[in-house]
Amino acid sequence: MINMKNKSIDFWILTGTLSLFALVNLLFFLLGRLSFSWEGIGTMIAAGLTLAIYSFLYKDNPTFKVVENLYVGVALGYTVIITWFNALKPDLYDPLLVPLFTGKHAQYLLLVPMFLGIFMLLRFTRRLVWLSRLTFAFVIGLGAGVTIPNYIHTFILKQLEPSMRPVFYGGETLLPSINTLLILLGVISVLIYFFFSVEHKGPVGWLSRIGIWFLMISFGASFGYTVMGRMSLLIGRVIFLMRDWLGVIQ
Amino acid sequence: MTFQYFVPHPYSKAFLELMTRWDRIIAGFAVFIGVYSLFHLHWTRIRRKAAGWGYSIFVFLGAFITIAFGLYNGGEAFWHDKKEGTMFDWLFLYIQVPAGATIFSILAFFMASAAYRTFRARTVESTVLLLAAIIVMLGRVPVGALISQYIPLAADWIMGVPNMAAKRGILLGVSLGAIATSIKIILGVERQYLGGGD
Amino acid sequence: MQRLLNIDRRIIFAAVGLAVIASLIIKFSLPVPASPPVQRIYDKIESLPVGAHLLISFDYDPSSKEELQPMALALLHHSFRKGLKVIGMTHNPSGTGLAEQAMNSVASLYQKKYKEDYVFLGYKPGGASLIMNMGEDIHTAFLKDFYGNDTTMLPALEGVESLKDIDYLIDLAAGVTIETWIAFGKEKYQFEMGAGCTAVIGPDMYPYLDSRQINGLMAGLKGAAEYETLAECKAQAFKGMLPQSVTHCLVVLFVLFGNVVFFISGGFRSKRRQSR
Numbered sequence: 001m002i003n004m005k006n007k008s009i010d011f012w013i014l015t016g017t018l019s020l021f022a023l024v025n026l027l028f029f030l031l032g033r034l035s036f037s038w039e040g041i042g043t044m045i046a047a048g049l050t051l052a053i054y055s056f057l058y059k060d061n062p063t064f065k066v067v068e069n070l071y072v073g074v075a076l077g078y079t080v081i082i083t084w085f086n087a088l089k090p091d092l093y094d095p096l097l098v099p100l101f102t103g104k105h106a107q108y109l110l111l112v113p114m115f116l117g118i119f120m121l122l123r124f125t126r127r128l129v130w131l132s133r134l135t136f137a138f139v140i141g142l143g144a145g146v147t148i149p150n151y152i153h154t155f156i157l158k159q160l161e162p163s164m165r166p167v168f169y170g171g172e173t174l175l176p177s178i179n180t181l182l183i184l185l186g187v188i189s190v191l192i193y194f195f196f197s198v199e200h201k202g203p204v205g206w207l208s209r210i211g212i213w214f215l216m217i218s219f220g221a222s223f224g225y226t227v228m229g230r231m232s233l234l235i236g237r238v239i240f241l242m243r244d245w246l247g248v249i250q
Numbered sequence: 251m252t253f254q255y256f257v258p259h260p261y262s263k264a265f266l267e268l269m270t271r272w273d274r275i276i277a278g279f280a281v282f283i284g285v286y287s288l289f290h291l292h293w294t295r296i297r298r299k300a301a302g303w304g305y306s307i308f309v310f311l312g313a314f315i316t317i318a319f320g321l322y323n324g325g326e327a328f329w330h331d332k333k334e335g336t337m338f339d340w341l342f343l344y345i346q347v348p349a350g351a352t353i354f355s356i357l358a359f360f361m362a363s364a365a366y367r368t369f370r371a372r373t374v375e376s377t378v379l380l381l382a383a384i385i386v387m388l389g390r391v392p393v394g395a396l397i398s399q400y401i402p403l404a405a406d407w408i409m410g411v412p413n414m415a416a417k418r419g420i421l422l423g424v425s426l427g428a429i430a431t432s433i434k435i436i437l438g439v440e441r442q443y444l445g446g447g448d
Numbered sequence: 449m450q451r452l453l454n455i456d457r458r459i460i461f462a463a464v465g466l467a468v469i470a471s472l473i474i475k476f477s478l479p480v481p482a483s484p485p486v487q488r489i490y491d492k493i494e495s496l497p498v499g500a501h502l503l504i505s506f507d508y509d510p511s512s513k514e515e516l517q518p519m520a521l522a523l524l525h526h527s528f529r530k531g532l533k534v535i536g537m538t539h540n541p542s543g544t545g546l547a548e549q550a551m552n553s554v555a556s557l558y559q560k561k562y563k564e565d566y567v568f569l570g571y572k573p574g575g576a577s578l579i580m581n582m583g584e585d586i587h588t589a590f591l592k593d594f595y596g597n598d599t600t601m602l603p604a605l606e607g608v609e610s611l612k613d614i615d616y617l618i619d620l621a622a623g624v625t626i627e628t629w630i631a632f633g634k635e636k637y638q639f640e641m642g643a644g645c646t647a648v649i650g651p652d653m654y655p656y657l658d659s660r661q662i663n664g665l666m667a668g669l670k671g672a673a674e675y676e677t678l679a680e681c682k683a684q685a686f687k688g689m690l691p692q693s694v695t696h697c698l699v700v701l702f703v704l705f706g707n708v709v710f711f712i713s714g715g716f717r718s719k720r721r722q723s724r
Contacts, residue, residue: 042344049345053352057359057461062305069305071349073312075542076285078342080313081320082541085332086571087278090592091271093329113272117279124286133444135276140443142273144432145251146576146632151432154631154661155425159418162659179411183658186415187422194423211419216375218416220382221408221651225668226361227387229515229647231468231695232669233355235688236514238468240348249472267584274574274581274589281541281573331596342545350510350542358695359461366460366702367453370710380707384700390670392478393693406483414654421655 047245489664498531508622509542518685519672524554526679570594
């Protein structure tokens, strides 16, 4: 009985919201706030989609799910088309396939990545899946090869360098020296915390406990920044609704 | 490619240029693996009439319309250069942009709710986490300086000293892991990427 | 007391929503002083001569647009006003539309011409490979720009053969591209680099800031607001700082109130007993 009543309330909330949305937009079009153009219609649709997604905050509903799935579809379609126009067309179609079929000088060397690319897609077949291994061997091998020297230089040596700064340069205040020591302690203790080959007992245990403290502070900072980021996204959407659609703020 | 790094000869550099060019062309095909996987997932849902299968139709609808307008390219067809201001661009600006931006902004509400309901100072460690979060949240917005001039300074210190040290520790650990995996791949110890396991 | 902890979460949602709406309506602005990492990016751009090449990598998509698009717009305002040649590109296919919109809209305000004063190279997949390809030869990495023009014929790219010829690079990132740019671009081809990122990944960037692998950092909408203030083009990010402050205070109050109620209601004691 209660469920029926809730459904009825939800139906009226949905109908009421949709009617209000239609009425507001009709008024905006009549008053000239929204122009009868693709831009005006676009703003109306964008506002509608924004509100439809926020309807999830009341409860999960079909409007939200429709928009969510539509978004996935459009994003997918956009990626495919942009990949064609920005990558495959200028890198393969124009320099290789067009000259090949028009009798002009083609860059034949591009046949190699083209076939390796096609082989990759054969991963979904049963009989030719072995060909995709050639591509994966090339891509992963290349990745591994360039990772080793570049990572050692960038993320190991260059990161160790500032951790081993001299504590006293001479003439500075005490605080930077303490900070330098704290950074060194933090880096070592966090590394020890993640080092599971040695039992965390005695001095190692103490250091790993200090590592937990450093990690907790950094997780707290990350939480604070995550709140900041999510709120910024919300603020941006509310600004869109209030400025671009409703026009109540400048 | 590892040895190439140490050989700055023009031939070596030309080899790197060629290999990276091939690699990024192959990466263009990889996009279609992702597309196939997603289509396959939603097609299976529709075929099996799984719960909420009707919504999966909208994935195909959105993708079909966007791809169709993309290929139509404002009347110039897809083998010509991309035209500006077409219906394809409109779909991006007025459907993908607002929907994408809004979906992720919903998390703002859930974070506020989680802050109220589950963020508890139960242990010393969680109290440290909570205090760091509060100082950073206040210190990173203009109002923090209005409450006390020390709050932004404390936030700066947290970010630049303990947070930086912990993040550097994690970075060193992750990088060493990536290097070790790369060596295992080159030596043939790690072969899972080829499929079928070891 | 327990009932207070179990209130309908929609009340909390409504409080957050109302806080944002109310603080946007109120005509009151807070001072946004620039932090040193943001100031360094501004100073670097300020120090570049007219005609210097600035590469902006728009590595984000609509899901982080509200944080990074204001940053991109502020940077473009400053760069075009300074007379820099701006080169745009992206590692994210969904970043193309946003980058194109940002570059064209700001360029038109300063009467900047496409091809001569700025170019948009568009999207290419490949990540690290793309960066190394650009490091060896930018014209084979991008044979054509976003609009299909031959990149060897673009006046804005005159004097730019590879990443080594870039005077300054800024990566606006929502993912791991800053790390990729540092490892396979900045360190390998030796150019100066700054970064802007979403607040979520902001704390992870501090090791690079400390090691000077990036000379400056703009994190989140606050970073964008600081840059807007410095570049004297206050817009959306600056406007967002009051609601940002209010919502942060609200979340802090939620945390404090939730904990106080939890302690008073004896939740702390019962948990400890359980753990014993």
